[in-house]
Amino acid sequence: xxxxxxxxxxxxxxxxxxxxxxxxxxxxxxxxxxxxxxxxxxxxxxxxxxxxxxxxxxxxxxxxxxxxxxxxxxxxxxxxxxxxxxxxxxxxxxxxxxxxxxxxxxxxxxxxxxxxxxxxxxxxxxxxxxxxxxxxxxxxxxxxxxxxxxxxxxxxxxxxxxxxxxxxxxxxxxxxxxxxxxxxxxxxxxxxxxxxxxxxxxxxxxxxxxxxxxxxxxxxxxxxxxxxxxxxxxxxxxxxxxxxxxxxxxxxxxxxxxxxxxxxxxxxxxxxxxxxxxxxxxxxxxxxxxxxxxxxxxxxxxxxxxxxxxxxxxxxxxxxxxxxxx
Ligand code: GDP
Numbered sequence: 001x002x003x004x005x006x007x008x009x010x011x012x013x014x015x016x017x018x019x020x021x022x023x024x025x026x027x028x029x030x031x032x033x034x035x036x037x038x039x040x041x042x043x044x045x046x047x048x049x050x051x052x053x054x055x056x057x058x059x060x061x062x063x064x065x066x067x068x069x070x071x072x073x074x075x076x077x078x079x080x081x082x083x084x085x086x087x088x089x090x091x092x093x094x095x096x097x098x099x100x101x102x103x104x105x106x107x108x109x110x111x112x113x114x115x116x117x118x119x120x121x122x123x124x125x126x127x128x129x130x131x132x133x134x135x136x137x138x139x140x141x142x143x144x145x146x147x148x149x150x151x152x153x154x155x156x157x158x159x160x161x162x163x164x165x166x167x168x169x170x171x172x173x174x175x176x177x178x179x180x181x182x183x184x185x186x187x188x189x190x191x192x193x194x195x196x197x198x199x200x201x202x203x204x205x206x207x208x209x210x211x212x213x214x215x216x217x218x219x220x221x222x223x224x225x226x227x228x229x230x231x232x233x234x235x236x237x238x239x240x241x242x243x244x245x246x247x248x249x250x251x252x253x254x255x256x257x258x259x260x261x262x263x264x265x266x267x268x269x270x271x272x273x274x275x276x277x278x279x280x281x282x283x284x285x286x287x288x289x290x291x292x293x294x295x296x297x298x299x300x301x302x303x304x305x306x307x308x309x310x311x312x313x314x315x316x317x318x319x320x321x322x323x324x325x326x
Contacts, residue, residue: 010043022129048138049143050145052164056169063103070112072240073143078144081114083133102114126158157184160188164266171208190231194234195236209232
């Protein structure tokens, strides 16, 4: 495969080239990996999209929100890519985010690109592929890259580490349920959107927004953000109410961060983080291959048999790796 030609195809916004490029970065084959690295280098880091992370538990309305919100952005003349990061597919091979037909209207738009989460991958693999897919969509000229994930622990942290803004979609709830929201997740959120603020749920949504707003005030404000952020707002993906306001707040925060240099510094930190993660991931792979794998087994047996201490065996292992480079 010619990576220069593929890079050119991606850069001109050719959707088939983009789809093929994403398949390439998703591949676990060693030769594909080398091509993927070459492709990403060829594309460089020229243009930047708004990378928007969106998380929420199953049933909270993510698909509905993305469909309506995405259509709103397209009407405003923007190109929108949607990528799903689904940690469940890493464990079980089944996907929460990819199975049903979602975002029917959006998926038919020439200005939209929707990529369901790939099945079968290791957690580290999911992170890498998602991040690289984001970079590809960015290079392909999308204005907004929406990175969707389900609200289950690790995946949120992963998505927060690859986006410029992180939005948490929540359901109207009683005050007690609010206690169950992990502090760490609240701390990552730039915007909490309480969905389903319509019909019978409107009043509960209003109370929930007030509860979250109170909770957010208690969390230490990030030094890099303007007054009033992070914010809680109510929306209805079903009726579209509040979506324009939510978008206005996202743009305001993004513009503020750009103007104050925080956008660039956040991206720089993320790049450094991903570099270190990639090296760690590579080292783990080295350990799973010969000769390191065999040596690991031999040393493990010696430790189990009481012939070496865990510390001495680990030092020996690391010493060998250091000398041979694997
Ligand atoms: P996901 O699992 O987070 O992607 O959630 P879905 O978008 O599939 O929505 C789950 C259910 O909630 C569906 O039955 C939707 O019709 C419903 N739903 C989504 N958004 C709203 C909303 O704003 N108001 C109401 N009343 N229902 C909604």
